[in-house]
Amino acid sequence: MTHPEIDRVTLEDVRAAARLLDGVVTRTPVQPFRAMTEVAGAPVVLKCENLQRAGSFKIRGAYTRLSRMSDDEKARGVVAASAGNHAQGVALAAQMLGIDAVVYMPVDASVPKLIATRGYGAEVRQIGTSVDEALVAARAEAARSGRTLIHPFDHLDVVTGQGTVALEILEQVPDVGTVVVPLGGGGLVAGIATVLAEAAPHVRVVGVQAETAAAYPASLAAGRPVPGTLGTTMADGIAIGTPGDVPFEVLARLGVEVRTVSEEEMSRALLLVAERGKQIVEPSGAAGVAAVLAAAPGSLPGVIVPVLTGGNVDPLLLVRVVQHGLVAAGRYLQLRVCIDDRPGSLAALLDAIAAAGANIVQVEHTRTDTSLTVSQVLVNVQLETKGHEHCTAVVEKLRAAGFDVSA
Template identity: 40%
Template structure:
């Protein structure tokens, strides 16, 4: 098992490579939760995520041992960039196998660090299988994204930094995919202070670690479906799972809606671009998945490599989740002035219509009726309820709202 000396050695290898990112306090999120919330912005890290820590530590250790000629990795994006960066820094060629669903921005960034990118499969596990085939064909060395103790030691250096900034931290929330990050952080933190609680956070659509802990043995998910591509892993590592069983206190799950809402909050309140998997830790805190009242809590925001073309989808999802966009339908007379009257009533409530669809041919409508689909911009749940109540009083029956 990894010892504190392993984490300290990894930190020494990384000291002139990674960015020093101190903890940031958040009065906004502290007020929202009743805890002292601190954020570890690994989205600001070199290559845009924590993954560079483990990849660099592994490759530098192997390079020092001798015989490292070429490396291969499989990744949804962040590990890919870490491996490509580390390999290029010592002149070792790298090949990265990525799922076909990987955002273009992550593919381009990986190529920009000097790697050859191969797209294979639809999820990480299928890309991993192809990477293993390439290793057999070429004799290159595989750099595992999580199930490797040298990689885990690199990731665990985050815990050393957290404890220097906040020695009396009570809880650390960590996004979980394959388990490399949480294994390293948990093993390091618990050896320094066993009192610290380590909480893992998975997406509801990719809950393999949470399910495995519940049944007591490694249990892969049959399918994964989540917007958090960085933690969309079917099969966690066998080594990481042993560390998780020993050191992690609890693993909870968050929905895609909660993740999207958190990404939007981070954009609005902290002006930070955090990718969906990276925001999972804070989503669990804001969603009250664990009682944190009065605690000193750190959320590791594990990465910021989000495809710009995908951001608007996340923002739209977050706006709906937080009831900043209200979607509903209603039936009205198909007569002159009906639409004008409806729009006037909405405007009186200081709501803004941003999408409007009018249908007079739906089969279940009476002659002389039309149904409208509306999206309004509102200020939150209370504002939305006032709008709906007023429309109801004016004779409109409102359907399919999210309030």
């Protein structure tokens, strides 16, 4: 049975999708995040879609879309394009419904996401360097083979399925005042905003993009989806070049606010969520928390609910991002110190560092730097520190002890 096309998603459509998804998706938990309450000036509660089946919210929209295809469409199979989370959602939904799936992914897609997508039974083809390039290939495959293209965000059924997140938030956090949502193509934000506009119009919705890959601000200013510049970002899950027509209409009509966050802000948020929230999320999944951290205290009304959209992070990337987050939080300090090339100089430096309360992680000792004289040695030292004030104090104490220090 085909699902009739409608001009706009409604609250009742989303409620119907929730009934369809009952027993298929996980009703993900919410978790009070007291570590952010003082910073935000209001209670913060995390919506943990990183604990969803296939590791992100994407299964909600993918299953809704695939289940409503005709028998003939199901028999011809589906094709999708994704950096990873939509890929896994489509692959899992297709496996559950007995539909053959081909998924195009960028050549630099996360290895764990590739393995998981194949593990759900989909055929993976890698092409291009972005989701937009993979989507071009997926459209060509759909035209050639007759497969149905399952767009990651630009379809009414996908928006409808993603909107079920908002129904759960309203039941789990009845006093919610603001929902902060990572924003790529816009399917999740559109679904959540649609539900809240009808069921709880007092609740504010904020979409969050990576500032180096943010197409929505310019599109909203232009009044139509326009291509944005895709710069380098760790948040591959929300790095989308052009907003979708369906979600853009929702965000524009409902006046959804869109903010951007920096790479440093996302890495700090990811670290905080891991260290204090005990949740592992990918950089894009932490974008909402990053926006709350960057906001002025008290500027977001009511109980704040950031949605942790996904937990499918490559362990190697996680190591790099955590280190970046430690630096951003003043928990990790790298220094270059020029010392005399004589016995005892290095020991004196290390003693001074210990006296300043910093823990030495790594020391590199070199005599070959072109800036040095024959009587000097350059020491590159990496330290564990206790925050920005401690970093400043360490540098000041070393300089007071007569060391030539540059951070």
